[in-house]
Amino acid sequence: METKQFVVIGIAIALVIAVAAPFLASGDPDGLESAFFSIYGAKPFMGSELDEDAAGAAEEQAIVTTGNDFSYEALMPDYSIPGMDKAGEVVAVVLGTLLMLVLVFAVAKVSARPDN
Amino acid sequence: MHIPDAFIPMGQALIYWVIALIFIVLALRWARRSMGEEKIPLVAVLAAGIFAIQALNIPIPWGTSGHMVGAALAAIVLGSPFAGVFVLTLVLLVQGIIFGDGGITVMGANIVNMGVIGGFIGYYGYTAIKRVIGNAYAAAFIAAWAALFVSAILCAVELAIAGTFPLIPGLTMMGTYHAVIGLIEGGITAGALYLIASARPDILEHPAGVSA
Numbered sequence: 001m002e003t004k005q006f007v008v009i010g011i012a013i014a015l016v017i018a019v020a021a022p023f024l025a026s027g028d029p030d031g032l033e034s035a036f037f038s039i040y041g042a043k044p045f046m047g048s049e050l051d052e053d054a055a056g057a058a059e060e061q062a063i064v065t066t067g068n069d070f071s072y073e074a075l076m077p078d079y080s081i082p083g084m085d086k087a088g089e090v091v092a093v094v095l096g097t098l099l100m101l102v103l104v105f106a107v108a109k110v111s112a113r114p115d116n
Numbered sequence: 117m118h119i120p121d122a123f124i125p126m127g128q129a130l131i132y133w134v135i136a137l138i139f140i141v142l143a144l145r146w147a148r149r150s151m152g153e154e155k156i157p158l159v160a161v162l163a164a165g166i167f168a169i170q171a172l173n174i175p176i177p178w179g180t181s182g183h184m185v186g187a188a189l190a191a192i193v194l195g196s197p198f199a200g201v202f203v204l205t206l207v208l209l210v211q212g213i214i215f216g217d218g219g220i221t222v223m224g225a226n227i228v229n230m231g232v233i234g235g236f237i238g239y240y241g242y243t244a245i246k247r248v249i250g251n252a253y254a255a256a257f258i259a260a261w262a263a264l265f266v267s268a269i270l271c272a273v274e275l276a277i278a279g280t281f282p283l284i285p286g287l288t289m290m291g292t293y294h295a296v297i298g299l300i301e302g303g304i305t306a307g308a309l310y311l312i313a314s315a316r317p318d319i320l321e322h323p324a325g326v327s328a
Contacts, residue, residue, distance in 0.1 A: 001315040003157060009315070010161035017168040025173040026181035031268065031293035032117045034180040038289055039281055045289055048179025062122040065279050068129065070121040074216030079171055093171045096210060100167040104206050105160035111147040112156055 011101065018097040022079070022089035036062070117185070117264075117271055117294070118211065118218030119225055124278040126221055132274070133224030139201050139232045146198035155194065162190055163203045165308075167210065174300050182297030185230045185267065188238020188260040189305045193312055200235020201227070225274055229267045237263040238305075252313070253306040260305035261298035268294030 029037060029050065037043040040058030042051045063069050079096070081088030124132070151159070166186035173181040186207070187200030208226050211217040218226045241259030246252055272290040275281040281290075 003154065006315050007157045007161050010158075010165060014161065014165040014168045017165070017172060021168060021171040025171060025183075026175040028173070028175055028179050028181040030117065030173060031176075031180060031182050031290065031297050032119065032271065034178065034293055035272075035281070035286065035289035036123075039285055043179065045292075046178050050179060059122065062280055066122060066125045068121050068124060068126050068221060070126070070219070070221045072121070072216065072220050074212075075214050077216040079215050079217070092215070093168065096171075096215060097164045097168045099210060099214070100207065101160050101164040103210065104163035104203070105156060107206060108147070108151065108156040108159045108202075109153075111144050112151045112153050113148055115153045 014097050014101075015094065018093040019090055021093050022086055117226075117230060117268060118208075119222045119229075119271065119275070121219030121221050123219070123275055123280045124222045124225060128274075128278055129219075129221045129225060131224075132222065132228055136205075136224035136227040136232070139198075139228070140205055143198040143201040143205070146196055147202060150196060151194070151199075151202075159190075159194065159199070159203065162186075162193060163206060166190065166203060167207050169304065170207065170211070176293065176296045176300075178293070180293055182293065182300055184301055184304045185234050185264055186305075187231050187234025188242070188256070188263040188301065189308055191235040191239035192242045192256055192259070192305070192309060195239075197232075197235040197239040200238055201231040204231030204234060225271075229271050229274070233267045233270055234263045237266050253310055256309045257302035257306040261302035264298040264301040265291070265294050268297075 034043065037050060037055050037058060038045045040061060042054035042058050043049065076092040079089055079092045081092055169184045170186065173183045175181050187204045190203040191197050191200035205227050208218055208223055212220055212223050238259050241262050242255050245258050246255035249255060268290045269287065272281060272286040276283040276286050
């Protein structure tokens with residue numbers, strides 16, 4: 001397969017995943033969050049019931065423990081656009097995917113071995 | 117497995133940043149020496165695909181979910197552990213800055229855990245296992261599983277040093293959840309490698325990765 005064709009198909013697959021992800025993705029805590037909530041008593045280790053109040057308290061407790069209260073307002077927090085629902089999530093993940101494509105192409109272009 | 121800012125004290129977070137920067141410099145040196153210009157589009161497409169698939173959280177038991185990391189895949193396809201560092205550093209940068217996924221002060225730790233560990237265990241695991249069992253896809257599955265599992269174990273150790281997780285419960289829980297999430301990493305890595313190798317068989321013929 002030609003590189004050009006390979007790249008076009010690759011971009012198409014990435015965009016299909018980006019559009020589908022917000023509809024298919026599980027909203028459950030990921031492995032690290034789940035371990036964190038379990039350790040702080042907001043969720044059983046091998047169970048699925050999450051106590052939202054205890055989860056919030058756990059996050060406060062982590063800041064007290066580490067003293068790291070750095071906070072930062074991301075442009076599209078949690079792969080969403082504030083004020084928009086699912087459509088915002090699709091736009092966010094698609095924009096992120098396209099941004100990756102452009103950013104990595106640019107960084108790779110600058111840092112790649114020049115062909116003589 | 118993206119650590120948020122609150123989980124690691126600032127001083128320790130800076131140490132992980134220093135370690136990460138050393139590997140980023142080494143990854144840039146790898147790029148200058150070994151990443152030919154013909155690989156640029158492939159690297160960009162791989163990074164975009166890895167970003168997209170990272171947004172797809174797949175449910176596992178125990179009210180938990182997990183997603184692909186992708187450093188092992190990048191390292192295997194491009195033929196160097198530093199390819200995993202190169203791609204994951206940029207993925208984590210965009211995720212942290214634009215999407216608030218993974219902290220800013222702790223980004224170094226996330227780059228070490230997912231990019232460095234993922235890239236090195238993924239690449240060297242793949243080449244070693246492939247030599248022993250001969251099947252590239254089985255080797256990719258096992259190496260990617262191990263890459264994700266070891267990343268999670270290191271993450272638990274870092275959080276124990278940070279005081280956020282007690283060591284043994286942290287290792288037990290992170291290990292259990294990520295032993296399962298690793299199956300997702302292994303499956304997608306082997307599947308993606310199959311698709312890429314079907315389109316470009318030269319990738320598997322030359323262990324140094326795709327050439328043109």
